[in-house]
Amino acid sequence: MKLLYQNTRTRRVRFLQMVLWAWAFGVPALLYGQVQAGSQDDAIVMAVITPILLLFAVGMEIYLRCYVVRLVEMSEGLEVDTMTTVGIQSHLTPWRDVKVGRDLHERFIGGAAPSVNNTSTLLHLAGRRLPLIIDTTSDDVDLSSLRGPKQNLTPR
Numbered sequence: 001m002k003l004l005y006q007n008t009r010t011r012r013v014r015f016l017q018m019v020l021w022a023w024a025f026g027v028p029a030l031l032y033g034q035v036q037a038g039s040q041d042d043a044i045v046m047a048v049i050t051p052i053l054l055l056f057a058v059g060m061e062i063y064l065r066c067y068v069v070r071l072v073e074m075s076e077g078l079e080v081d082t083m084t085t086v087g088i089q090s091h092l093t094p095w096r097d098v099k100v101g102r103d104l105h106e107r108f109i110g111g112a113a114p115s116v117n118n119t120s121t122l123l124h125l126a127g128r129r130l131p132l133i134i135d136t137t138s139d140d141v142d143l144s145s146l147r148g149p150k151q152n153l154t155p156r
Contacts, residue, residue, distance in 0.1 A: 001123070005071040005134060005141040010083065013067055017060050017085075024050075024057040058103065061085060068123065068134045080132060097126035100143050103136075 031046035069088055070081040077094040086095060101122030122131040136143050 002072070002073040004073050004078075004143065005068065006139060007067075007069045007135055008068075008139055009135055009137065010069055013064065013083065013096075017057075017064060020053070020057040020060050023074055024053045062130070063133075065089075066130050066133050068132050071134070080123070082132065091125070093125050099124040099126075101131050 027046055027050050031043055031050060034042040034046060036085075062066050064083040064085070067083050068080060069083060070079075072079040072081075074092070077100050079087075080091045080093060081088050082091070101124050104118075104120045104122065108120040119136045121134045121136055121143065123134055124131045134143075
């Protein structure tokens with residue numbers, strides 16, 4: 001058993017999830033209060049914004065299930081831990097079903113806005129529609145055993 005990756009940025013992702021759900025539930029509560037107070041203009045604006053916020057919150061839930069928290073190399077396969085709505089879920093995938101995808105680099109340098117410089121690697125598992133996201137911005141990952149010429153056969 002060898003630890004390949006441990007994510008240290010999960011608190012940021014969890015915080016964003018909580019903020020999005022707070023907005024998704026908070027705006028309809030405000031909408032209800034506005035309707036009760038008789039303010040129709042504000043109620044119309046909030047009625048338009050509410051489904052958009054719900055879409056963002058649901059999108060975040062999908063992202064959480066693709067966000068890798070930990071990778072462990074085991075003899076029988078790769079153990080992958082991903083986030084869920086309230087916790088962490090482990091998956092054990094046989095080596096033949098693991099494929100390392102491409103590296104991504106997102107960079108934005110704004111004048112007064114904060115700069116963004118994020119890196120990640122995609123991990124494809126057989127049977128999953130969406131690839132998993134390994135956030136390598138702050139944490140290194142050793143995928144050399146998965147990227148060798150005989151990738152998907154056995155770990156080194």
